[in-house]
Amino acid sequence: xxxxxxxxxxxxxxxxxxxxxxxxxxxxxxxxxxxxxxxxxxxxxxxxxxxxxxxxxxxxxxxxxxxxxxxxxxxxxxxxxxxxxxxxxxxxxxxxxxxxxxxxxxxxxxxxxxxxxxxxxxxxxxxxxxxxxxxxxxxxxxxxxxxxxxxxxxxxxxxxxxxxxxxxxxxxxxxxxxxxxxxxxxxxxxxxxxxxxxxxxxxxxxxxxxxxxxxxxxxxxxxxxxxxxxxxxxxxxxxxxxxxxxxxxxxxxxxxxxxxxxxxxxxxxxxxxxxxxxxxxxxxxxxxxxxxxxxxxxxxxxxxxxxxxxxxxxxxxxxxxxxxxxxxxxxxxxxxxxxxxxxxxxxxxxxxxxxxxxxxxxxxxxxxxx
Numbered sequence: 001x002x003x004x005x006x007x008x009x010x011x012x013x014x015x016x017x018x019x020x021x022x023x024x025x026x027x028x029x030x031x032x033x034x035x036x037x038x039x040x041x042x043x044x045x046x047x048x049x050x051x052x053x054x055x056x057x058x059x060x061x062x063x064x065x066x067x068x069x070x071x072x073x074x075x076x077x078x079x080x081x082x083x084x085x086x087x088x089x090x091x092x093x094x095x096x097x098x099x100x101x102x103x104x105x106x107x108x109x110x111x112x113x114x115x116x117x118x119x120x121x122x123x124x125x126x127x128x129x130x131x132x133x134x135x136x137x138x139x140x141x142x143x144x145x146x147x148x149x150x151x152x153x154x155x156x157x158x159x160x161x162x163x164x165x166x167x168x169x170x171x172x173x174x175x176x177x178x179x180x181x182x183x184x185x186x187x188x189x190x191x192x193x194x195x196x197x198x199x200x201x202x203x204x205x206x207x208x209x210x211x212x213x214x215x216x217x218x219x220x221x222x223x224x225x226x227x228x229x230x231x232x233x234x235x236x237x238x239x240x241x242x243x244x245x246x247x248x249x250x251x252x253x254x255x256x257x258x259x260x261x262x263x264x265x266x267x268x269x270x271x272x273x274x275x276x277x278x279x280x281x282x283x284x285x286x287x288x289x290x291x292x293x294x295x296x297x298x299x300x301x302x303x304x305x306x307x308x309x310x311x312x313x314x315x316x317x318x319x320x321x322x323x324x325x326x327x328x329x330x331x332x333x334x335x336x337x338x339x340x341x342x343x344x345x346x347x348x349x350x351x352x353x354x355x356x357x358x359x360x361x362x363x364x365x366x367x368x369x370x
Contacts, residue, residue: 012055019232024230056163123212
């Protein structure tokens, strides 16, 4: 059986998950469902970060603080949105030994170094660094000591600290850095070969660090990843709310998903009340059209040329889905709807069957039919 490996950056459990994170989760779900439907074995990875400065701050403010409430809410939200939860999960607190094993490997390779403050990846020893982030490491050397690092950009693999959530490593207490937590999920759960990698566009440096850690891991087996880096969304004055759990009280899952589909992931946009109103209208149009065309009883004897033209453009639907050209797909669908409305739904039976099959195929992956 063919295998697809995809990894998406999971949340940090210091708070409930806001809707912006779901831009990644919903797009990754399309890829998961698409390849599963085509008979692939899909390994879908996620790291749940439950060690972090903000989490530690919460512990200090409230001795009864627990990350469980945020994790349970995340799982409930995935179910409510009909998103498949990844089948390859790591949580930082349960992966510390694996992370320590990785760091020892990097030290042995001489691409990491230890200082009084922690252990860092030595980016000056990574010849291809900057391919993704465009950072020029050679001209970014620290002239002033910053946490005793050799280079400003060297990411922390392990921070020596005696804080809450600290573990003994190299005879000192400390905790893992950010980048190595994600890399560990890819390495320990998916043998390093990642076909799709999802992360926020603004975190591009983090994911180049992740790439380097995977390429230099002990089980590296060729790293060719399609990077999906959605840009952040803007919360504005009339954004209805912030957390996904609250949005689920206001809108159907179909509308919330369509809010992700209707903008290219490379576009940053305002998440306004008007935006959601438009998404609601478009989901209604899709459903009204689907219900009407499902009940057509009279057919034209011949194909409509304009309809055929658009259906031919949608014959490469797998390419569009696998490259997450979702706005292109819905652009063609709405053109199709306008033409068929213009013709009062009088088209050939063959075309109607093709359109119904297309809608079913898309809905298996994108879930927009109510």
